Amino acid sequence: MTAAGRRSPTSAEDLLPWSIVVVAALSLLGFSTIWLGGSLGAAMAGAGWNPPPFSLSSVVTLINKGPGALWPNAPEGAVIGGITGLLCVLFVLIALVLFMFDGTLISGRSSKGLAGRKELASLTPKEAANRARQLRPSLKGVEPLHPDDTGNLLGDLEPNGPELRSSYEDVELDLMAPRAGKSTGIAVPRVLRARGAVLLTSNKSDVYSVTRAERAKAGRVWTFDPQGIAHTPQEMWWDMLAEASTIEGARRLAGHFVGAINDDASKRDFWISAAQNTLTAMFHAANRGKASVTDVLAWLADPADRTPVDLLRDADMGALADQLQGTIRGAVETRDGIYETTRQCVACLLDPKIAAWVMADPDLAQFRPDEHVLAADTLYLLSKDGGGSAAGVIAGIADATMRAGVVAAERMGGRLDPPMTAVLDEAANVCRISDLPDLYSHFGSRGINVVTLLQSYRQGSRVWGEAGMDALWSAATIKLLGAGLDDADFVEKVSRLVGEHDVSTLSYSRSKDGSSRSTSYRLERVLPPDRIRALPKGTALLLATGVRPALIRLRPWYKEPNASRIQGAAADEVRAITARAAQEWTGA
Template sequence: MGRVGAAGAKENTAHQQVHGGTELTTTRTPRHHTTGDDFLPWLIPGTALLVATAFLGAWLGGTLGAALSGAGWNPPPFSLETMSALVQEGPAAVWPTASTGAVTAGMGTVFGGTLALLITLTLLVRRRSARPTGLAGRRELSGLLPKGAATRARQLRPSLAKSGRLAPDDTGNLLGNLEPGGPELRSSYEDVELDLMAPRAGKSTGIAVPRVLRARGSVLLTSNKADVYSVTRAERERAGRVWTFDPQGIAHTPRTLWWDMLADAATIEGARRLAGHFVGAVNDDASKRDFWISAAQNTLTALFHAANRGGRQVGEVLGWLADPADRTPIDLLRDAGMSALADQLQGTVQGAVETRDGIYETARQCVACLLDPTIAAWVSPDAALPQFLPERHALSCDTLYLLSKDGGGSAAGVIAACADSVLRAGVVAAERMGGRLDPPMTAVLDEAANVCRISDLPDLYSHFGSRGINVVTLLQSYRQGTRVWGEAGMDALWGAATIKLLGAGLDDADFVEKVSRLVGEHDVSTVSYSRGKDGRSRSTSYRLERILPADRIRALPKGTALLLATGVKPALVRLRPWYAEPGADRIATAAQAEVKAITARAAEAIAR
């Protein structure tokens, strides 16, 4: 801190570097340091002002009470004599013609109203001060406020251009309310979202369920639990048809559809993508593939494409894998004019026995879930059931629930393949509509790292947004994403997401520190006093501090989230869970009925 020289010296300013940031120190002319004795002269006038204020409230309340009781408006003199009479003899001495009860009630009303006003103002000030300095406010978030969201929606959706007042859910996806006590914030339908929250931090109640309930077009949901399904199924039936793909009995729903998995293998690219989903389901890190994984994907690509071109089914593909010497897939590829692919498959079959067996065994492990006839039935033709067609779903208001367990034996490969098929069908439909789907498609990839490992999802993310496909990927942590897509892939997904919500319980120290740096720093002033031979002086210093230190980000309360939107300062939002919204009673009743039905089906399945 600067020192003050002789009395009357001019104010001077000094700069110095502190803790990597800039500290600005301002030293003022000597001034007397305030002590407790300095307040004594103010004690008497302060007490007088307090007494006068209390008397004013009693005088006004009593007069109002007397007037309302029928005694008329007849205020007594506002004087010391009146105050003395009120204190010594009570209200009857001041308002003799009025009811004492009415006068007292009037006083209580005035004092109560004043107290309520003071409490309200205090709460408003505290709520405004609750938002850390440096975070975004209404001005910075104007594009996400209702007016800005409506303007953006009219630009993105031609069907709304000439509409009158828009329903809130037509303008964008609800993110939550700006903290503290701010308006609701909505992202646009060209935004793509990445949400990171710990378990039981509000992912389902505050994000997944509201997104499904509020969707205007078709919906795709992946999950390894039946919670979102049970809450939203009845409501989504009011919007369109509900398709439930539940090969492992998460919700114990009977099979009411079939999906032609091999239809996506009509091209080599489609066959490679299909094979990649099964490989990704058993490979922990898409960025670390050894020889066996890559060779297995090549073999599955050839077999899937051969089955498609030859009109064969999943069971025959499993048979080819069980018997590498079977030349049927090679012949089918040659008949289809795919000589190069046939030669490659033949080379694998005719290679060293150890190598061939290793490749085929790896491929068998990748599609092991299809060995379960219950799972295979969902992706095999069934004339008795309707066929799910992704291209029709993209243009509808229907809902597709893709449910699967995670871990060993899961149908995650099938789930990822179906989700990818729907998303790519949406892209094709958008291109035919002139660029964007209208109404947009909503894809909620809950537990994406466990049951929906689309290997190139980071590369496709921004492309989906430009096509009117609003994708929301839900992860428990940043590290969970790196295990699936690798460091580079997760960084790409983070960069492609235009909306990021970071909720409670993020315990990755490196990641939280990175977020803290992204939120930034702000100036904090500190006033200090020093004593010298010429008197006392006051100094004001400024230093840079983190807006949100890492420990505060980790300790975000449940139900709140840090919002990182492209081109906007970070903001703090409060999620709006579905059970706190209008109509929640009806939805809760339907959800309870659905849970009972799931429980009954589960008991029946166990009994069988």
């Protein structure tokens, strides 16, 4: 017996018999279509129903003399028109059949090994509606439910739907490269579709310009823009020091300013920790003594100033006063180092344009987080990243608003109804809430739907550390991974999470006794790292708790039915921003 041979089942020799069958079938189908289309075209032109013989001779005549020879009594244009029309109908029917039986042939993406419609039943519209009725008492007896009352639209399951919605109890983490659809496919739709209060952070004005006019119809719009991202005039102020009424609140507020200059919350040296302690004491002293932000800056400018110590003693906060006094009386080199680090943490408040947004102004409306979370109002928090950024202030007001939502939820029996939507776009740059990973799952159980948008896993690790980012990843019940993820280690981990599936391999063996064919199976990655990295723009890999990963197609706001109206309002807003920017420039 000769040695058995093995070759690919797709070799030219194996495909030759099938190719002959396919060519013959296509030739027969093509001639049938021409025969019927030409006969119909001739009949419609008034030549009557006189089809040529359905035979090989007609095929030869068609090839040699053209369609006019088969239908001599009909106008040649009518015959060609009938053939063309029927061919178009045939192509459409073939495309529909392919789409119905295997839409991946149309989309060019295979869905083998990924979750399908049945596995994602809990995210489909019907189940989303049932879940929403359980979570939101206000929906009891409401028929029919508006889709946006049932949950957040994630996108459409590839290749042909249905749409998928997460629960308002879910919290979400989205990782996508720039210009991969974060704003158009996630941030803007979430803001536009929100049913309750909205909080948005960003370092650009694009989401603001698209959504402001629509959100103004739902409730009041608050724009916190201390660095002129959208060039909006100041029409509000927030009492930042009100958050320092307790030592815990003062420490959280101090932590936001420290986090704005510290890249890794898990790695704080002596100076950073000492600066947070000092800032905690001064914020609490200012709150208890009815002092202002400018007073705090003055205390930091003069380490010998005992005013904050005296205010703490007057408020019976002796231990905190002693700690601050110990810092003041310490070695000059150590004291000056601590104070200089503290001054760097609050350096953004040295800009009077930024400080004005967190100081009382009787001529402007005061933003109150506890009132905001109970309304359908919208809070836009805009700040630049990098040097001079107001990130500490932005993180402070965002944290205060979400914690006010937790308090309101507890008073309402456990959850906010309607839920609050918090879209933390550019969270690693302008909204560094140091314990966000720990708060994530807690927010979800309170009806505060938090969506954190990052450019990469590594970007989050720089802010919260590896352990913090791992905690954030684990706490997120919905994760969307979009185009442009270039971190090789992270993409490899995701590929392993997606898992493997069986792939069949056809083997042929030949010997003097004949040939045989056998099928074997091997495990192969459902999505190798290179395919995850090359996800097309507008698509995302969905990782939902308790469900196999799925590939979804995002739904950009500009493709929705009401897009033309929103585009018009957005264009008006962009013109207004441009005009304000030009006015500021000429005024300067």
